[in-house]
Amino acid sequence: MKIAPLFDVQSELTDAAAGKCAIVLTTRVRLARNLANQPFPGWAKEAQRSAMLAESIGVVAGLPQMKKGLSLTVEELTDLEKQILVERHLISRELSTAKHGAGVVISRDQSTAVMINEEDHLRIQVLRYGFQLKKVWNAINALDSEIEERLNYAFSPTLGYLTACPTNLGTGMRASAMMHLPALVISSQMEKVVRAVNQLGMAVRGLFGEGSDASGSIFQISNQTTLGESEEEIIKRLSSVLNTIIEHELNARAKLLEADGSKLFDKIGRAFGILQNGRLLTSAEVMNLLSLIRLGIDLGVFPESRRPLIDRLFIEAQPGHIQYAARGTFESGQRDQLRAQLLRTEFNKFEPPNFNVGGKN
Amino acid sequence: MANSLKCDLCGKPATVHLTQIVNNKIHKVDLCEACAQAKGVTDPSGFSLADLLLKASLNPEPAVAEGVRCEQCGFTQADFKKHGRFGCPACYETFKDIIGPMLGNMHKGTVHIGKVPRHALERKTLYDRLTQLQVELDQAIKSERYEDAARCRDEIHQVKQAFEGKPAELK
Numbered sequence: 001m002k003i004a005p006l007f008d009v010q011s012e013l014t015d016a017a018a019g020k021c022a023i024v025l026t027t028r029v030r031l032a033r034n035l036a037n038q039p040f041p042g043w044a045k046e047a048q049r050s051a052m053l054a055e056s057i058g059v060v061a062g063l064p065q066m067k068k069g070l071s072l073t074v075e076e077l078t079d080l081e082k083q084i085l086v087e088r089h090l091i092s093r094e095l096s097t098a099k100h101g102a103g104v105v106i107s108r109d110q111s112t113a114v115m116i117n118e119e120d121h122l123r124i125q126v127l128r129y130g131f132q133l134k135k136v137w138n139a140i141n142a143l144d145s146e147i148e149e150r151l152n153y154a155f156s157p158t159l160g161y162l163t164a165c166p167t168n169l170g171t172g173m174r175a176s177a178m179m180h181l182p183a184l185v186i187s188s189q190m191e192k193v194v195r196a197v198n199q200l201g202m203a204v205r206g207l208f209g210e211g212s213d214a215s216g217s218i219f220q221i222s223n224q225t226t227l228g229e230s231e232e233e234i235i236k237r238l239s240s241v242l243n244t245i246i247e248h249e250l251n252a253r254a255k256l257l258e259a260d261g262s263k264l265f266d267k268i269g270r271a272f273g274i275l276q277n278g279r280l281l282t283s284a285e286v287m288n289l290l291s292l293i294r295l296g297i298d299l300g301v302f303p304e305s306r307r308p309l310i311d312r313l314f315i316e317a318q319p320g321h322i323q324y325a326a327r328g329t330f331e332s333g334q335r336d337q338l339r340a341q342l343l344r345t346e347f348n349k350f351e352p353p354n355f356n357v358g359g360k361n
Numbered sequence: 362m363a364n365s366l367k368c369d370l371c372g373k374p375a376t377v378h379l380t381q382i383v384n385n386k387i388h389k390v391d392l393c394e395a396c397a398q399a400k401g402v403t404d405p406s407g408f409s410l411a412d413l414l415l416k417a418s419l420n421p422e423p424a425v426a427e428g429v430r431c432e433q434c435g436f437t438q439a440d441f442k443k444h445g446r447f448g449c450p451a452c453y454e455t456f457k458d459i460i461g462p463m464l465g466n467m468h469k470g471t472v473h474i475g476k477v478p479r480h481a482l483e484r485k486t487l488y489d490r491l492t493q494l495q496v497e498l499d500q501a502i503k504s505e506r507y508e509d510a511a512r513c514r515d516e517i518h519q520v521k522q523a524f525e526g527k528p529a530e531l532k
Contacts, residue, residue, distance in 0.1 A: 034450055039434045043448035119446070141476070148478045154450035155481040157488075160473030162450040166460055167467055169453075171475045201469070228470015 001324075002072055003081045006088070006110065022298050023246050024131035025178040025218065025311060028089070029140045032163045032172035033122040033147070036154040040164035041102070041117040049101030053116050059150045060105045060114045060122075065143055069112075073103035080329065083320035089127065094118055112143065119164050120172075122147070131242065133175060133235050141231070160227060170227030175235055177242050178207065182217040182295045183252035184245075186264070190214075193248060201225055202241050207287075207314075216287030216314060221245065253299070265355045268296040275347040280333075281340040286317045300357040306350065313346065368393035431455040491520050 034040060035056075041049055053073065061071045074082070074095070082096040091104050095118045102117040115123040124147070126140040154162040160170035168174070184190050194204045203224045206214040221242060223234045256264050271292035274281075281289075294310045296302050315321060322335050322342070330338065366375040368391060375391035428438030432455070436448025441456060453460065464471045494517045501510035 036450060037433070039436075039449040040447060042444065042446055043434060043436060043440075144476075145479065148480060153478050153481060155478055156450075156453060156473070157477075157481075158472055159453055160475065162453055164446040166447070166464065169464070170468065170473045173475075225468045227464060227468035228472060228474060230475035233474075 001078075001081060002076055003070070003084060005070055006084075006090075006106070022294075022307060023180055023249055024242065025180055026089075026127055026129055027132045027136050027175075027177050028125060028127040029133070029136045029173060029175045030123055030125040031140060031144055032120040032161065032168045032174075033124065033144070034154040034162055034164070035121050036152045038121065038154075040119075041121060042119060042164055044101075044117075046101060049117050052121060053101050053103055056116050056122065056151060057103050057105060060116070060147065062150075063143065063146055065112055065146075066105055066107050066114075068108045070106045070108075071103065072106070074098050075100060080320055080323060084324055087315055087318040087320045091115055092118055092123070112139075114147075120168070122151075131177065133177070133239055133242075137175070137231060137235055168226050171229070171231050171234065173226055173231050173234060174222050175238050176220050176222035177238070179219050179221060179242070179245060179249075180217060180291065180294060181219055181245070181249050182291050183256055184249050185214075185217040186267075187252050187256060189248070189252060190219075193245060197221060197241060197245070200237075200241055202238065215284045216291040218287075218291070218314070253295075257299075264295075265301070265353075268292050268299075268301055269353055269355070272296075272347065272350075272353055275343045276350075278340045278343065280336040281317075281343060282332075282336055283317055283319060283322075283339065286339060286343065287314065290314055290317070296353060301353045301355060303351055309346065313343070317342065366391040368396050370396040429455055429459075487520055487523055491517065494520065 035052065038044070038052060039048060041052070044052065057071055057073070060066060061069065072085075077085075082091065085091040085104070086093055086096050088110065090106055090110060090113045092115065095102055095104065095115050098117065102115075104113055104115045106113045111128055112124075112126050114125070124140060124144060126136050126143065128136050128139075156162055161172040163169050163172050181190065181193075184193055197204050201224050203222050205220045205222070207216060207218045207220065221238070223238055226234075229237075271289040275286075275289050275293065290310050290313055293302065294307065297304060297307050297310065316325070317339055319332075319335055322338050323330055325342065326338050366378065367373065368375045371393060373393040373395070376394050377392040377397040379390045379392065430437045431448055431452045433451035434449035436452050436455075438456065438459065441447060441452075441459070447453065447456070461471070494513050498510055498513035498517065501507070501513055
């Protein structure tokens with residue numbers, strides 16, 4: 001398998017140490033960039049796309065940040081490999097459906113990925129564990145400047161970076177945070193939060209981006225607009241929105257415990273029981289069960305040191321990863337069996353829940 | 362109250378009225394039940410009014426003629442209405458009359474503020490200097506200051522040479 005090296009090393013997404021702020025799982029910034037005087041990928045002819053891919057994949061792979069990284073083209077990847085890359089947030093669904101002349105360069109620690117010929121010529125992303133918007137912006141800003149030394153970007157002094165879709169015009173930047181908001185979901189406040197966040201010009205999506213559902217109470221919050229505001233301003237505005245959401249989530253948790261702690265602990269205990277003993281588990285169900293265990297960790301029911309395992313399982317319980325681990329392709333019923341088996345193994349090594357935490361948050 | 366609101370997308374009576382404040386600007390959209398469902402407006406996991414506004418302003422009248430065509434890549438106004446994306450960077454100049462009014466609804470502002478790539482900045486500086494010198498030259502000729510005019514002309518020549526040395530994207 002072309003992507004096998006991904007599993008040999010620790011990845012930013014699945015193995016990083018627990019962040020200080022458990023509510024924000026990961027922070028990501030992506031930049032849309034295009035080359036001057038070339039048609040955008042969606043309009044380019046096959047030969048033009050191939051030439052563009054050939055030219056830029058080498059340039060990007062040669063960057064110091066990409067040392068010992070992986071360069072992959074869609075032609076050489078199997079459907080399963082593409083699915084795994086999507087599940088690890090390293091390529092988009094759109095890129096995974098491209099038939100030819102598209103690819104991706106992934107850094108060794110998987111914190112950085114540059115998609116080539118997705119909607120734009122380049123989609124650069126940097127992703128880090130926890131709430132680190134500024135650090136991620138600094139990293140991607142430096143990477144972007146290095147790429148610009150080597151490739152001629154399409155840029156207009158008045159409109160900024162020129163992108164295939166006018167909704168990305170200007171900075172071409174989408175900054176986002178993946179947030180775990182179980183208490184807001186349990187207390188049915190999420191709809192209200194989404195509406196408020198939308199009114200502030202920020203978008204709320206599910207774990208796998210546009211059109212995906214919010215299983216596991218995981219939501220992606222990102223800026224909606226890209227023109228007329230600097231990158232720093234966008235990041236500042238997003239940060240303040242994220243901080244407000246964190247505050248609301250913590251309040252909702254406190255209220256749930258105050259109103260009826262045993263009800264919440266019952267949910268957590270049951271989730272633990274199913275994960276230890278289930279024989280057929282769908283990925284949606286597992287996402288929701290893991291979400292409760294993660295909440296349990298935040299509340300002190302399980303040890304803090306287990307949080308990275310849960311975050312890894314969020315990804316490893318996805319259909320592509322289940323099949324990769326079992327070295328084969330399986331129907332959904334068989335996958336549910338394999339998934340339950342994986343979780344039984346992991347959760348039988350897990351410390352039993354300790355509910356004498358006195359509502360500690 | 363004689364005429365009730367119609368759906369912005371299909372024209373049926375609207376039952377969903379949506380107000381979103383994007384960057385201190387109020388955007389209102391009226392939709393019928395079916396379109397609201399189809400566009401995911403009722404979906405609690407969120408939707409983007411910017412996308413909706415873009416599509417709404419694209420959908421209405423089916424392209425009568427092909428309209429403007431981009432000289433660089435052959436992309437037409439009809440293509441833009443169909444795809445909602447452009448064909449190449451030069452399309453932004455070609456279709457500026459179409460896209461210009463839409464940007465205000467989509468974004469916080471209509472002018473880029475933020476990162477400027479270093480090389481593009483150099484080109485921009487040269488371009489701005491050239492524009493300024495041209496104005497000075499015209500004024501000098503008008504007021505018959507021929508020495509100044511000659512100086513401007515020489516400098517224009519120099520800047521143009523430097524400009525040609527750069528990748529010619531900013532014209």
